[in-house]
Amino acid sequence: MTSRTERGRGSSCGGVLGTLVVVGAVIVGTVVASPALQLSDLRDAAVDPLHGEPGSGGEGYTFLQTTGSGAPLTWPCDEPVEIVVNPEGAPEGYADLVASAVDRLSTASGFTLEVVGETDDRNFEDRGYGPVLVGWADEEEVSALAGPVAGIGGSSYLAGPGGGGRAVGGMVVVDTEENGGWFSRTEPEAVLVHELVHVLGLGHSEDPTQLMAARNEGQVELGEGDLAGLAALREAACS
Ligand SMILES: [Zn+2]
Numbered sequence: 450m451t452s453r454t455e456r457g458r459g460s461s462c463g464g465v466l467g468t469l470v471v472v473g474a475v476i477v478g479t480v481v482a483s484p485a486l487q488l489s490d491l492r493d494a495a496v497d498p499l500h501g502e503p504g505s506g507g508e509g510y511t512f513l514q515t516t517g518s519g520a521p522l523t524w525p526c527d528e529p530v531e532i533v534v535n536p537e538g539a540p541e542g543y544a545d546l547v548a549s550a551v552d553r554l555s556t557a558s559g560f561t562l563e564v565v566g567e568t569d570d571r572n573f574e575d576r577g578y579g580p581v582l583v584g585w586a587d588e589e590e591v592s593a594l595a596g597p598v599a600g601i602g603g604s605s606y607l608a609g610p611g612g613g614g615r616a617v618g619g620m621v622v623v624d625t626e627e628n629g630g631w632f633s634r635t636e637p638e639a640v641l642v643h644e645l646v647h648v649l650g651l652g653h654s655e656d657p658t659q660l661m662a663a664r665n666e667g668q669v670e671l672g673e674g675d676l677a678g679l680a681a682l683r684e685a686a687c688s
Pocket residue numbers: 471472473643644647653663
């Protein structure tokens with residue numbers, strides 16, 4: 450099981466006022482599945498989560514990971530992406546915050562993201578099959594949150610025969626220490642949306658005007674590239 454972050458970039462821009470790095474993580478691993486699907490461990494295929502898979506995606510967006518056929522790894526077309534929330538360490542009003550982020554992204558993506566309950570599960574870094582865990586933690590608990598990182602998001606994937614694959618689980622963990630700067634403090638919903646977009650399958654954008662930019666420089670809404678990327682994920686899921 451692998452959780453990867455871009456530590457170099459994170460530390461190098463720690464002193465940049467008004468900006469931060471939102472680090473995404475690809476969580477990949479082997480999960481138990483139906484016999485019809487041949488499992489393979491995707492750890493070695495993990496890509497740089499900051500930039501997405503090199504050469505993947507389109508104008509203003511990247512895919513976090515693609516299959517052997519070049520399609521993005523994402524969720525099934527017709528199944529809801531179920532989310533459970535661990536309220537430990539959560540800010541006041543967290544339920545509304547998560548609900549709003551989930552609604553925004555469901556509308557924007559066409560996927561149905563759905564909060565199905567709360568949990569005491571804090572296993573952020575070793576996700577397999579199951580609902581997407583959303584929670585809050587500090588760097589002592591989740592080391593990848595060290596530095597000016599607002600949060601981490603990613604999915605676990607099931608690899609199928611012929612190089613196909615689909616997401617089967619995942620997580621979002623938001624840094625309770627708010628060392629992501631103004632973005633964490635004033636735009637917690639945008640942080641959640643950014644991390645949930647990683648869960649759906651997009652990597653970071655090199656375009657600073659996109660919400661999926663690794664360094665947030667004031668973008669709080671999904672941009673054109675973000676929306677195009679989400680549409681591409683949806684098309685891949687439903688084609
Ligand atoms: Zn990110």
